[in-house]
Amino acid sequence: MTGPMRDDEVRDLLHEVAAGVEPGDRLDAIRAATSARRGGRGWWVAGGVGLVAASVVTALALTTGGTPRTTAPEPAEPSPTPTSVDDRSQHVDDLEELRRSTEGVRAIYYIGDTPAGPRLYREFLTLDRHDTLSVAVAAAVGRTPDGRPLPADDHDPDYRVVWPALTNASAEMSSTGDSIEVSLGGDPEGDLRSRGELSAEEAQLAIEALVRTAQAAVGDRLPVRFLLFGDPVDTLLGVPTSEPVTTRPDLDVLAHVSLSDPFEGQVVDNDEPFVVRGAANSFEGNVVTRIQRWEGTEVVAEEPTIAGWNEDRLFPFEVTFDLTDVPPGDYVVISRTDDPSGAGMFDTDTRRITVID
Incomplete structure (x- = not known):
């Protein structure tokens, strides 16, 4: 960039970053919250992650979406032709600067209840570890960076994780840089392909939460390809995943x-x-x-x-x-x-x- 970013420029960029910090959240407020939070809730600090400002639902000032649903949503929409690297964003340099200025703040998505049924909420974390992408998706399935269960005291009690208890997750950018690869594992005797006792809506939202969390970690709305124990998987929790998965409209999946x-x-x-x-x-x-x-x-x-x-x-x-x-x-x-x-x-x-x- 050629000079300092104005407030309106920051808001515009925030609006474009996938599930990132909303325009209503000033960067100085985020930094202040990050600094204040480092003194407490030790496992995030010890593990390289500090809770910052809470709540997810709302990918605040987010992009366009559909009308609220009262029935289970359709399966996640696959993206047969992933967005090219060249047209992902018109402000790549600015987005990189924005990620640096927010000191690693990322959004982690969880499920909460609303009158219209379950929807996604988010909590802001500042990820101090170098591998913020894997740390973020691990938190989204309820695990600490070293694979332990997420302590109840370090998680808003109004939100929940619906993935099976032994589920673990990691992620990396694809070799071509135009998608994100999220790899899941867990109990070898379990079956993450089936949604088990989850409702169709909860299963869909669990996948959506991982997609939005991964996108927020990299600061780009890239499609997400899912792997199970390192291999491509056609179905997760009953949701089709044979093609890279994109996000659904905000108002269909986020609390209002x-x-x-x-x-x-x-x-x-x-x-x-x-x-x-x-x-x-x-x-x-x-x-x-x-x-x-x-x-x-x-x-x-x-x-x-x-x-x-x-x-x-x-x-x-x-x-x-x-x-x-x-x-x-x-x-x-x-x-x-x-x-x-x-x-x-x-x-x-x-x-x-x-x-x-």
Whole structure:
């Protein structure tokens, strides 16, 4: 690049990076969250990964998508002709600079529940290891970089991994550089080709989560080729994988509201302004964020804002709270979409925080 990137340029690039950091997340905020998080949740730090800002759902301000589904989605759409290296992005140099400026922040995708059924949420991790791609896909199947199960305390309890317990994953770029190869393994007596007791929707989302996680790790929307014990596999969890797999429309697979700040378990000083950031797609753009006592239903603060709708994507939002009069203790931050029907069909995303003086 010939000079520093303006905020609008950063937003445009973020919008193009596959499942990357959303436009509503400023790079300095990401760096600050990364630095703050390094002091806790030891296994990520010891293993070379530090949790940064939570939540996935929303590939915030993401690309176009379809309408929400109430039935199981169709199989993942294969890409018989992978995108060429030359036309993957018009801003290759800028994307490389962006990846450096965010210090290895990547999105890991997990499944959570919404009124429309299971959807994908994401958590932001900063991957300090040199092999961020393999570390990211390992986390997406619930494993640490050294193959151990993901500790429950280091994972948002609202999200889940549906891959069989002994599943492991690694990944690398293809030799031609125009696709990503994700290799799965696990219990030799198990069968990752069958979806077992999973619903068709959960199985589809499990594959989608790996695709989006791998794309976020490399910062490009490349198709993903799946291998099982090192060999090409036609079916995983009942989902066709004989051809490289691409992502489905965002609004078909992502929850319609997602928090990126605060992260789960964040400690908040009530002397400082408290900023909540995320993205959503809601009726008339309406999003309400409230802070509620962890035990009980008392709401201590609430702020409405406008995100967006009428497009098949998620729109960034940001609200700031004055917590001066909020006493120390445990609270939950809740952001919610609007439901004009009154039937309670709204999406929510939550974060537990601890307020201190």
